[in-house]
Amino acid sequence: MAVKWLPRWFFQLASPRWCYQFIGKLIPWFAAISITLVVAGSIWGLAFAPADYQQGNSFRIIYLHVPAAILAQSFYMLMAIAGAIGLIWKMKVADMVAKSVAPIGASLAVLALLTGAIWGKPTWGSWWVWDARLTSMLVLLFLYLGVIALNSAIESETTAAQATAVLALVGLVNIPIIKYSVEWWNTLHQPATFKLTEKPAMPAEMWMPLLVMVIGFYTIFGLALMLRLRNEILVRERRASWVKELLSVKA
Amino acid sequence: MSDRQVSVGRLFAQTFKRDLVLAFRRKSELVNPLIFFLIVVTLFPIGVSPEPLFLAELAPGLIWVAALLSTLLSLESLFKADFEDGSLEQLLLSPQPLFMVVLAKVTAHWLMSGLALTLVAPIMAIMLFLPAEGMPGLMLSLLLGTPTLSLIGAIGAALTVGLRRGGVLISLLVLPLYIPVLIFGSSAVQAAITGLPLGGYFALLGALLALALALAPLATGAALRISVSG
Amino acid sequence: MGAELLRAKSLYCERDDRVLFENLDLQLNTGEILQIEGRNGSGKTTLLRILSGLSNNYEGEIFWCGETLGEAKEAFLAELVYIGHQPGVSAQLTAEENLSWQCALHPSLDNSKIGYAIAQVGLKGFEDVPSYQLSAGQKRRIALARLYMSSAKLWILDEPFTAIDKLGVAAKEALMLKHLSQGGSVILTTHQDLSDSMPVRTLSLGKPQTEVAYE
Numbered sequence: 071m072a073v074k075w076l077p078r079w080f081f082q083l084a085s086p087r088w089c090y091q092f093i094g095k096l097i098p099w100f101a102a103i104s105i106t107l108v109v110a111g112s113i114w115g116l117a118f119a120p121a122d123y124q125q126g127n128s129f130r131i132i133y134l135h136v137p138a139a140i141l142a143q144s145f146y147m148l149m150a151i152a153g154a155i156g157l158i159w160k161m162k163v164a165d166m167v168a169k170s171v172a173p174i175g176a177s178l179a180v181l182a183l184l185t186g187a188i189w190g191k192p193t194w195g196s197w198w199v200w201d202a203r204l205t206s207m208l209v210l211l212f213l214y215l216g217v218i219a220l221n222s223a224i225e226s227e228t229t230a231a232q233a234t235a236v237l238a239l240v241g242l243v244n245i246p247i248i249k250y251s252v253e254w255w256n257t258l259h260q261p262a263t264f265k266l267t268e269k270p271a272m273p274a275e276m277w278m279p280l281l282v283m284v285i286g287f288y289t290i291f292g293l294a295l296m297l298r299l300r301n302e303i304l305v306r307e308r309r310a311s312w313v314k315e316l317l318s319v320k321a
Numbered sequence: 322m323s324d325r326q327v328s329v330g331r332l333f334a335q336t337f338k339r340d341l342v343l344a345f346r347r348k349s350e351l352v353n354p355l356i357f358f359l360i361v362v363t364l365f366p367i368g369v370s371p372e373p374l375f376l377a378e379l380a381p382g383l384i385w386v387a388a389l390l391s392t393l394l395s396l397e398s399l400f401k402a403d404f405e406d407g408s409l410e411q412l413l414l415s416p417q418p419l420f421m422v423v424l425a426k427v428t429a430h431w432l433m434s435g436l437a438l439t440l441v442a443p444i445m446a447i448m449l450f451l452p453a454e455g456m457p458g459l460m461l462s463l464l465l466g467t468p469t470l471s472l473i474g475a476i477g478a479a480l481t482v483g484l485r486r487g488g489v490l491i492s493l494l495v496l497p498l499y500i501p502v503l504i505f506g507s508s509a510v511q512a513a514i515t516g517l518p519l520g521g522y523f524a525l526l527g528a529l530l531a532l533a534l535a536l537a538p539l540a541t542g543a544a545l546r547i548s549v550s551g
Numbered sequence: 552m553g554a555e556l557l558r559a560k561s562l563y564c565e566r567d568d569r570v571l572f573e574n575l576d577l578q579l580n581t582g583e584i585l586q587i588e589g590r591n592g593s594g595k596t597t598l599l600r601i602l603s604g605l606s607n608n609y610e611g612e613i614f615w616c617g618e619t620l621g622e623a624k625e626a627f628l629a630e631l632v633y634i635g636h637q638p639g640v641s642a643q644l645t646a647e648e649n650l651s652w653q654c655a656l657h658p659s660l661d662n663s664k665i666g667y668a669i670a671q672v673g674l675k676g677f678e679d680v681p682s683y684q685l686s687a688g689q690k691r692r693i694a695l696a697r698l699y700m701s702s703a704k705l706w707i708l709d710e711p712f713t714a715i716d717k718l719g720v721a722a723k724e725a726l727m728l729k730h731l732s733q734g735g736s737v738i739l740t741t742h743q744d745l746s747d748s749m750p751v752r753t754l755s756l757g758k759p760q761t762e763v764a765y766e
Contacts (some may be wrong), residue, residue: 328655328658331655332655332656334655335651335652335655336652336655339641339644339648339652342643342644342648343641343643343644346643346681347643402641403641405637406637406638406639406640406641406642407635407636407637407638407639407640408639408640408641410605410633410635410637410639411633411639411653411656412656413605414603414604414605414628414631414633414656414657415628415656415657416624416625416626416628416629416657416658417656417658422656546607549605549606550600550605550606550607550608551608
């Protein structure tokens with residue numbers, strides 16, 4: 071599909087080889103930035119930020135929980151958009167991005183759920199609460215698992231990529247509907263006390279390390295995505311001569 | 322009516338009729354989901370407690386969940402037979418809008434799953450001691466909600482039609498998408514029992530149905546083309 | 552030399568780690584029969600499915616009467632009859648019911664010719680029999696009956712003569728000649744030899760290729 075208004079670099083992205091090399095150059099920078107941010111944010115949040123007057127020190131888990139939750143959601147969007155690009159413009163790299171993002175997003179959802187549970191224990195006394203946010207995150211995990219399962223069930227790579235793209239888009243449309251309905255369901259069954267992940271007016275000393283952690287998570291999981299993507303490119307393009315050269319040099 | 326409109330209407334009618342005829346000639350497929358519906362509902366008193374008060378509280382959600390699962394069971398047959406005998410290919414090679422064909426098939430499917438469940442639901446309601454006030458709300462919510470289940474389920478069926486054992490996978494793909502319908506549907510029944518106004522719930526279920534009617538056949542058509550091209 | 556109907560340019564298709572064909576060009580004009588040849592697994596069925604629009608697993612361009620397939624999809628499908636490996640016949644329906652539904656799907660099929668078509672393929676008297684009671688050859692004949700009802704220009708037939716006897720093959724050859732004289736064309740694959748009197752062009756697939764190497 072010749073669409074003239076798209077910039078040249080968009081079509082350059084279509085070359086797996088170009089992507090492989092370009093990403094390779096980015097990796098050292100991302101590694102340095104992400105590790106710095108995550109370590110700094112963790113220490114700041116876990117050690118130096120003031121304790122919450124109601125929950126004491128247990129609230130500190132939000133420095134892991136909130137970034138994980140935000141990323142799980144935005145990576146789903148990335149997966150759906152990459153899938154759509156692969157579907158419309160038949161770009162292999164976009165398909166590879168979508169396939170690489172799925173397990174990362176799913177792991178982040180699991181992390182968000184686990185940290186949510188860890189938060190719940192000292193706060194509510196139980197390992198799980200049917201809170202609106204946690205329930206929505208659980209459903210998001212199911213959506214991720216569905217995409218991963220469909221991808222592995224279909225043998226042909228191209229068909230699998232197209233089918234999962236459609237599924238991811240259907241999920242994307244449904245996510246706001248699911249969130250709304252789960253929130254509504256939650257208010258029906260719980261008096262409106264305070265929610266698990268409520269963010270009341272947080273003083274700067276609290277939300278600044280959170281911001282650092284969110285950016286740090288983006289960079290470090292972006293790094294994970296880049297590494298997976300490079301692997302996926304090598305696997306999918308294994309018959310191309312540039313890959314064979316690369317692998318024989320390394321051997 | 323223009324030539325083309327006549328043929329689109331005829332396509333819908335013929336496809337609808339064909340699917341109904343096919344279903345009635347494979348009678349066992351018709352009845353199995355209904356029996357499943359009944360069995361699932363029976364499991365709870367047996368497995369948990371036959372206490373009337375307990376079951377009455379469980380009833381709205383339980384009947385809805387059983388309806389979801391029964392619909393899922395009948396989804397695999399939506400496109401499978403056509404895929405295997407080559408009719409699906411012919412369907413996709415029609416110059417007529419795929420949307421119509423998909424809609425006709427889903428409507429026929431709903432008639433034999435969702436509508437059938439709705440008609441059988443009062444029996445379940447009695448067995449679970451659902452208060453009589455809840456009955457109209459139950460029927461109406463199922464009537465409004467089950468078409469959405471068929472429409473969304475068709476997407477899952479289309480995505481997996483080329484797989485040998487797509488059955489369990491369909492459930493995994495489709496159940497998370499069913500959650501909003503479940504929430505509003507069972508809440509409507511709860512509201513009916515406690516005498517609260519139902520208008521809002523039906524509006525929400527209606528909105529979900531409208532959205533599904535507009536978008537699901539498109540996704541289903543795309544998924545069918547993808548599954549057949551593989 | 553008729554007008555150009557179908558043209559494919561630089562077709563490339565790979566499947567299961569093998570390149571089936573690359574840089575494939577073909578052109579089909581009105582009044583021609585094109586036979587695709589090749590060993591089993593050389594991609595004949597895949598090529599036919601690509602040309603009929605069922606599979607988009609290819610790179611390259613396909614043109615119908617000068618327009619790209621993407622632009623002319625509806626017009627193309629209206630002028631196409633495709634008979635694939637599976638006859639497209641529902642086992643629970645009778646021959647008549649099957650053909651009747653096909654007519655609703657494809658406006659190019661004439662509803663009033665159903666009886667005539669069924670008689671022509673030798674199934675007279677079997678119109679009301681549910682197809683699961685018919686043999687494989689009889690089911691295939693129901694699929695072929697469409698050719699007697701159709702005014703479409705392009706026939707794409709994948710192994711149409713499977714389980715058809717010599718008499719049936721001869722009848723279909725006569726039908727194809729009639730189709731050609733009316734400005735139609737045929738692309739087909741077949742293991743059977745067509746008689747020498749048929750004006751057939753061939754395209755061979757599957758030149759021996761061991762490894763795949765590409766940039």
